Amino acid sequence: MITRTKTGSLKPTARFNLLHTTSSQSDPTSYNEANKMLEWRKAMAAEFLALQKQETWQLVPAPINKQILGCKWTFRTKLHADGSIARYKARLVALGNQQEYGLDYVETFSPVAKLPTIRVLFTVALYHDWKIHQLDVENAFLHGDIQETVYMRQPKGFEDPANPHHVCLLHKAIYGLKQALRQWYTTFCNHLLKLGFLPSQADPSLLILHKGNTTLFLLVYVDDILLTGNDEGAISSFLQQLNSTFALKHLGSAHHFLGIRIQHNQDKYFLSQETYAASIIHQANLENCNPTANPSCTKLPAAINSSSSTMTDPSVYRQITGALQYLTITRPDIAFAVNTLSQHMHSPQDSHFFLLKRLLRYIKGTIAYGLPITKSDLRLTTYSDADWASDPITRKSTSGYCTFLGRTLLSWTVKKQTTVSRSSTESEYRALTAATADTLWLKRLLADFFISHDFPVDLHCDNTSAIALAQNPVYHARTKHIEIDHRFLREHISSGHLRLIPIKTEDQIADIFTKPLSTPRFKFLRDKLTIVSDPFA
Template sequence: MAHEYFALQKQGTWSLIPPPPNASIIGCKWTYRTKLHSDGSIARFKARLVALGNRQEYGIDYEETFSPVAKLPTIRILFTVALYHGWQVQQLDVEKAFLHGNLSETVYMSQPKGFEDSSHPTHVCRLHKAIYGLKQSPRQWYNTFTTHLISLGFSHSKSDSSLLIRKQPSSTIFLLIYVDDILITGNNSSAIFDLLQKLNQTFAMKHLGTAHSFLGINITTKPNQYFLSQPQYAKSILQQAGMSSSNSLANPNCTKLPQQFGNDPILSDPQNYRKITGSLLYLTITRPDISYSVNILSQHMHNPMPEHIYLLKRLLRYISGTQYFGIPITKHNLSLTSFSDADWAGDPLSRKSTSGFCSFLDTTLISWRVKKQHTVARSSTESEYRALAAASADLIWLRRILADFQVPLDKPTDLYCDNTSTIALANNPVYHARTKHIEIDHRFI
């Protein structure tokens, strides 16, 4: 706590003033966390002073709060492109990142407990920096950091605002931001080293070496291959559900439900169901094999029934036996292909269809989605066609981001579909009574 407090003082985070009359003064609290290495061992014990941002009022204490973060397909593409060219991916962490952001609003905060000024115990802190906990802190940090990068010659990718690119005659550098975690790669190691030196003069950067753990994702480096997985996170979900020693299953879902369902004391609690299912959503970052099952469970967060608890338990048993599954990123060519499919009227209650697609850079899976369609499809052709339109939209974005990574796209992208009527409709823009209501999707493509 003392280390954190002195760091705040060193940054000039606030100045003590008498409490202004009729001013909104927010509180603060200490939070504690044990930081772990990727293997589960203790890295350090951390205390952080956090402002109670839930007491802020819009228009008085803050205005805009939105801050871009890197899209997950962009992260996978970065590793794939770096592996193809033989570049190293370096990882950076910014110490006290939010404290580098300057506040444009006037915010008053009470003094931190245990560290009140003895000569001015009733004074309040007039904040100059965007301390953790404030609603606008992530935005202020992002603006401060990207403005500095632009002054060093970087420019934003138009497809992903968190990807910044610097092209020079002797080097090209790609820098990806996810709040205070940063990945950097490029074709010139000395230029990257010089950049790190310049950044460290302005921001307290911690160089973590080659990327090995990013956003809780383990990055295992092998010759001509990366492997992305989340075994520790999967293990924590199983512990949360009390299923660490459960028997494993070979399938995350089932086609036929039993007549009767057993009772589970932990999963039967709707709050625990929502908590565990929400945690599983983050696990799908490296586990496309569970995306469909998690999609089904997520549709019943508000009122889970016994059959959904049974399906959740099955999924957790499957994860128990596949904790070390993940996504391999292999070194091949960078040809883009995509596959689209749909489950026509698959939902037994609403009779809506489910769209699914996955996109590959040669053999590396970089993007996928499972999503229930918004409207009821009146034919299998229509449901497959809507899935094709969704895949096309994703492909257009992927082609743009790959162009930013300087991947040559001199050929059309192959999009595969297994419905002959849909393929015929996509090839021949003919509208009649059965298809004119999906004309908007076709015109988009």
């Protein structure tokens, strides 16, 4: 008997997984895919209308022997802080990777606000009981004019039927161009300068208006803006002036900035990235993992079975580790563990996969943790530490330091030193020098907020030899090669900018940034860093 099995016409049995929950639909990756859905067609039409209103380009015949850039549509679903859908966003992006330096662009650099500046802004506003307004600029890059002659093909799906072979001669810095960010920043800041704002000397992305009794502070991070000051009437008048030139959206009080959830009550801000942390755990497929209490371990197990791990692909290791670096904005307790993993991006071994999984298990158990900003005095305090020759291969030391403004943690750093130190004193001294430079910058930044800090900043160190070397004008044979750092640190101590204070090792907060710790010790220092669970939950 000739059956369908013998002829090969038997269809395979469809087996359905009734226990599987369907995940949310991902964003489309091409125009053809997006064009099948109504919400994305509306988003593309709205974007194209905005481009026409801004007179972004002019259709001209295709030139001969000229570079013509391509373009593509990108799609992203914008979410609220609680994970619900806010809107569907389509963006037309020029293929700037086809541009040639000197022909299509020259300068590309544009400053963005430094993260410690954002924390200082929240701390100062909380101290003075000022409201922080959050603004967003629609199609921000289209406000910047470009000086170069750049041609681009017409966007797919919106070709002019009368001139289908014409190309776009760009007048505005459309998204994707290498000079777009710089042109937007230049255009926006020049407009603010005309209104009386002046850039900060410590951070050019902070602009300050000080007229009479009115003081306003405006912080720019690409097209996301924070605005605060002591006069709500002046803020309202300024927003009306700004809205006449740029299409602004006033989002109310700061609540979700750069992916950071901002919660506020009368005397506290709480910054967290719970949704972002959950997305990283989902990417690693560890939603059901068992949490752990420590992000790192002081001793690796004798045998590591990598076959049982869900992350054995080096590209996945690099993706997740890179994503974790952004999580350290509000989670300094994982800064050392992320720094350790980041040093092995090129060739991760089984031990690094084990440490990455352990870190993700710790994040799973502390997913609601974040950084509080509390109302207190505005006095700077810095802690500096180093772990001598901690790298077993290069024998380089690890520096770690952090700075508080009152009880609020402003800045922290974990970094492997660039040179090998010949003694623990030298490694501690180099960490002190780096902490001094960061503290002096924060002191200048506070001066731009009109907060005088005339008294010396307390710099805590647990190495008595490094303190003696910094305070006593004696050059030893083993310290001749660090003379520049020696002069730099001693000059600021003698001038009264800093005051070195010895501290016990068990009270050294910066110890959490230099080495893996036991769980009780880690939790003790994490509490000193003020990293806590969501107090508003």
